[in-house]
Amino acid sequence: MLGEKQIKWEKETQSELRQLEEISQTRNLITTECAYDPWLRIEGKKLMNLASNNYMGYAGDERLKKAMIAAIQTYGAGATASRLIVGNHPLYEETESELLSWKNAEAGIIVNSGYTANVSIISSLAGRGDYVYSDKLNHASIVDGTILSRAKFMRYRHNDLEHLESMLKRNNDNARKLIVTDSLFSMDGDFAHIKELVQIKEQYNALLMIDEAHATGVYGKKGEGYSYHLGLQNKVDIHMGTFSKALGGFGAYIVGKSWLIDYLTNRMRGFIYSTALPPAILGAAKAAIEIAQRDQERRFLLQKNAAYFRKLLTGHGFDLCGSQSQIVPIMIGSNEKTIKFAELLRHEGLAAIAIRPPTVPENQARIRFTITADHRKQDIEWAVEKIALVGAKMGVIR
Numbered sequence: 391m392l393g394e395k396q397i398k399w400e401k402e403t404q405s406e407l408r409q410l411e412e413i414s415q416t417r418n419l420i421t422t423e424c425a426y427d428p429w430l431r432i433e434g435k436k437l438m439n440l441a442s443n444n445y446m447g448y449a450g451d452e453r454l455k456k457a458m459i460a461a462i463q464t465y466g467a468g469a470t471a472s473r474l475i476v477g478n479h480p481l482y483e484e485t486e487s488e489l490l491s492w493k494n495a496e497a498g499i500i501v502n503s504g505y506t507a508n509v510s511i512i513s514s515l516a517g518r519g520d521y522v523y524s525d526k527l528n529h530a531s532i533v534d535g536t537i538l539s540r541a542k543f544m545r546y547r548h549n550d551l552e553h554l555e556s557m558l559k560r561n562n563d564n565a566r567k568l569i570v571t572d573s574l575f576s577m578d579g580d581f582a583h584i585k586e587l588v589q590i591k592e593q594y595n596a597l598l599m600i601d602e603a604h605a606t607g608v609y610g611k612k613g614e615g616y617s618y619h620l621g622l623q624n625k626v627d628i629h630m631g632t633f634s635k636a637l638g639g640f641g642a643y644i645v646g647k648s649w650l651i652d653y654l655t656n657r658m659r660g661f662i663y664s665t666a667l668p669p670a671i672l673g674a675a676k677a678a679i680e681i682a683q684r685d686q687e688r689r690f691l692l693q694k695n696a697a698y699f700r701k702l703l704t705g706h707g708f709d710l711c712g713s714q715s716q717i718v719p720i721m722i723g724s725n726e727k728t729i730k731f732a733e734l735l736r737h738e739g740l741a742a743i744a745i746r747p748p749t750v751p752e753n754q755a756r757i758r759f760t761i762t763a764d765h766r767k768q769d770i771e772w773a774v775e776k777i778a779l780v781g782a783k784m785g786v787i788r
């Protein structure tokens with residue numbers, strides 16, 4: 391017999407889901423096969439993959455697979471405990487040392503995921519009485535970390551540094567201040583203004599943290615990230631990035647000064663109270679760092695593909711939301727129209743994601759495409775033809 395409270399809870403959550411359904415905001419899980427390939431399979435249908443973060447194509451790379459198998463054979467399937475207990479298997483030290491030489495950084499640490507990294511860094515570093523300044527389009531994990539920290543949460547309009555400064559001016563000079571931004575924004579495909587952010591953080595005595603999740607492996611001479619591409623890496627206090635996107639695997643890293651990494655190692659709850667990554671995951675991460683550093687050719691190919699895709703779409707009259715990267719959204723507007731658009735694309739053989747609120751603001755629903763180094767020129771041309779067909783049919787372009 392269910393208690394009355396439980397029945398109430400069930401009823402209320404179901405009615406909440408029904409409300410979401412009415413505004414086309416419910417989501418469901420679909421099994422995807424071959425997600426590492428430019429052509430994936432969903433429910434038996436072959437679709438061009440314009441939705442993965444596998445920008446450099448490493449998720450299907452034989453060298454990563456081999457490294458993972460070797461790691462399993464030497465160190466086993468699981469880490470058995472958190473890193474501070476007995477889970478710190480030798481591949482951690484090997485991978486972190488590779489990470490430091492790649493990033494040319496003083497200190498660094500690998501944690502379980504990008505989500506864990508952001509929540510843990512911000513909630514351990516900032517506390518009551520501190521201020522966290524965050525771009526409105528920052529990733530949800532940055533938002534969650536800030537809420538958990540209990541610091542004052544100051545959200546500035548996307549890339550609006552005057553807005554940021556006006557907040558910094560108003561707040562207490564003596565308080566500790568942290569400015570956080572994605573380097574490459576995951577929904578708009580545009581970049582943070584890191585040079586200006588560095589000037590501001592110096593002027594107001596704040597720390598600057600950059601989330602390079604979508605830029606790691608893709609920007610910078612050795613794929614170290616967008617701040618490295620700009621030559622500003624030494625001006626950034628906290629670098630965070632992931633092995634889960636362009637690097638094809640899973641897990642995340644933090645690099646910075648020794649004082650920072652020492653502190654985080656002792657304080658991050660998502661690090662202390664969670665089991666260490668399985669050896670195979672570190673095997674892949676280490677192989678991916680080694681490969682990505684030397685892979686200018688694929689980075690160049692990726693940029694070329696992305697630029698070509700943007701150029702063709704712009705030529706058709708689509709609004710690309712300011713994209714300058716391999717993440718290319720087209721603005722649609724309402725939820726219903728965006729979902730219909732994605733459905734029609736799928737009908738034409740394209741897998742792309744309808745991005746809706748709360749991920750983006752109301753009435754700014756969009757279709758988000760991602761381009762990889764594995765897409766061929768003719769794939770891109772074919773895709774744009776289909777997108778334009780659907781765009782015209784839906785009245786998004788003329």
Ligand SMILES: *Cc1c(COP(=O)(O)O)cnc(C)c1O
Nearest residue numbers: 503504505529572576603632634
């Ligand atoms: C994907 C992403 C994360 C989370 O990384 P995971 O490794 O998937 O947990 C954090 N920040 C940004 C900007 C991201 O795009």
